[in-house]
Amino acid sequence: MLSTYQELETPDFDTWIISHDIVGKNFADGQISLTWHDGKISNFHYLWLREHCPCSLCHSDVTREQILDVLTLPNDLVPVSLELTENGYLVVIWSDGHHKSIYHPGWLRANSYDDWARQDQHHKKPTWDASFSLPIFEYEAVMEDDRSCYKWLSALDRYGLVMLKNVPTDLGTVGSVASRIGYVKSSNFGELFEVETKPDADSNAYLSVGLPLHTDLPTREIQPGLQFLHCLINDADGGESIFADTFHIAKVLEREQPSIYELITRLKFPFSNRADYRDYRFAAPLIELDRDGAPLEARVNTFLHAPITNMPHECVPKAYEARNALLKATLEDRFRLYHRLQAGEMVIFDNRRVLHARTEFFPNTGARKLQGCYMDRDELKSAIRMLERANRQRGEEPLSPYVSP
Numbered sequence: 001m002l003s004t005y006q007e008l009e010t011p012d013f014d015t016w017i018i019s020h021d022i023v024g025k026n027f028a029d030g031q032i033s034l035t036w037h038d039g040k041i042s043n044f045h046y047l048w049l050r051e052h053c054p055c056s057l058c059h060s061d062v063t064r065e066q067i068l069d070v071l072t073l074p075n076d077l078v079p080v081s082l083e084l085t086e087n088g089y090l091v092v093i094w095s096d097g098h099h100k101s102i103y104h105p106g107w108l109r110a111n112s113y114d115d116w117a118r119q120d121q122h123h124k125k126p127t128w129d130a131s132f133s134l135p136i137f138e139y140e141a142v143m144e145d146d147r148s149c150y151k152w153l154s155a156l157d158r159y160g161l162v163m164l165k166n167v168p169t170d171l172g173t174v175g176s177v178a179s180r181i182g183y184v185k186s187s188n189f190g191e192l193f194e195v196e197t198k199p200d201a202d203s204n205a206y207l208s209v210g211l212p213l214h215t216d217l218p219t220r221e222i223q224p225g226l227q228f229l230h231c232l233i234n235d236a237d238g239g240e241s242i243f244a245d246t247f248h249i250a251k252v253l254e255r256e257q258p259s260i261y262e263l264i265t266r267l268k269f270p271f272s273n274r275a276d277y278r279d280y281r282f283a284a285p286l287i288e289l290d291r292d293g294a295p296l297e298a299r300v301n302t303f304l305h306a307p308i309t310n311m312p313h314e315c316v317p318k319a320y321e322a323r324n325a326l327l328k329a330t331l332e333d334r335f336r337l338y339h340r341l342q343a344g345e346m347v348i349f350d351n352r353r354v355l356h357a358r359t360e361f362f363p364n365t366g367a368r369k370l371q372g373c374y375m376d377r378d379e380l381k382s383a384i385r386m387l388e389r390a391n392r393q394r395g396e397e398p399l400s401p402y403v404s405p
């Protein structure tokens with residue numbers, strides 16, 4: 001029997017599939033061990049499980065956020081008994097006032113954190129070079145069909161670069177494509193910005209000069225995660241787009257020039273914008289690594305270099321040598337993917353991973369106009385999870401991510 005206050009099945013809004021039954025249970029040494037019918041074992045620390053009790057005393061029925069004050073849980077908390085219900089839920093009676101918690105087996109399996117489970121969660125992203133075939137998707141399909149949308153978003157997440165084709169060339173369409181994923185990130189260039197030559201340009205992007213491979217807004221503590229660029233007209237001579245995967249370049253540099261790699265991942269290089277109405281500055285490694293030593297983001301932009309004033313004098317020549325080695329690598333054809341955008345095409349890329357460039361164009365030969373916007377990486381992750389969740393709720397076949405041919 002469920003206790004009267006047990007109204008929630010899980011401490012979230014998700015629907016969890018029960019793919020494996022619990023066939024064994026015991027507790028000792030601070031952990032509850034569950035054996036699943038495929039032989040895998042999940043161990044949960046007492047405080048971990050107790051904190052995530054889904055009952056309405058511990059989690060709000062409305063928000064699903066915790067209302068339990070975890071500091072009220074005694075350090076010597078132990079289970080008094082473990083049981084399985086007829087439908088395979090785990091019931092734990094705890095020593096703190098004999099509180100009763102009922103756990104959904106699908107939720108427990110999905111939230112396991114033993115070595116085998118953590119390895120399952122670890123998706124290493126493939127990196128790419130000049131031979132990469134740009135993942136291309138139909139605008140109408142991704143806007144209307146969730147399975148196509150999932151393929152598109154999974155490609156963007158894995159490879160950091162995708163293209164849509166047959167996109168209507170109306171101003172503002174980039175905003176509706178972005179809303180298919182999440183909230184646009186505004187900046188000093190506005191919510192949506194138009195990339196064309198402007199007499200009062202506040203960025204080299206608004207001149208007709210070529211732009212070397214770069215990330216946008218390296219002057220900010222958090223660079224925009226995603227960038228959308230929708231080609232409305234590209235009739236001018238020149239103006240070809242180039243992309244490069246810095247995670248791949250980093251991997252090659254680590255192997256071929258380890259001392260350079262060490263410097264570009266450690267020294268903080270300063271960037272500043274030059275607009276006369278805003279003054280953004282930030283200094284960070286050109287390739288920033290996460291705590292596991294894997295690339296987290298790149299910060300590359302030769303037209304926004306600020307004077308290096310943040311290093312001891314003796315470091316400066318080394319810093320220049322390392323920075324220029326990375327910049328030279330971005331010029332190597334083995335890393336560069338070329339594509340001349342046509343009207344009705346839209347590229348979406350991870351601005352913190354994939355560099356973009358355009359060659360010089362000649363406005364006297366025809367018009368060139370793009371519209372773009374930014375978004376945080378979180379929006380993409382959230383959209384992917386929401387599609388997976390909706391799919392579980394409909395009880396349909398699991399969604400399959402895009403894999404490059």
Ligand SMILES: [Fe+2]
Binds near residue numbers: 205214215216356
């Ligand atoms: Fe840019």
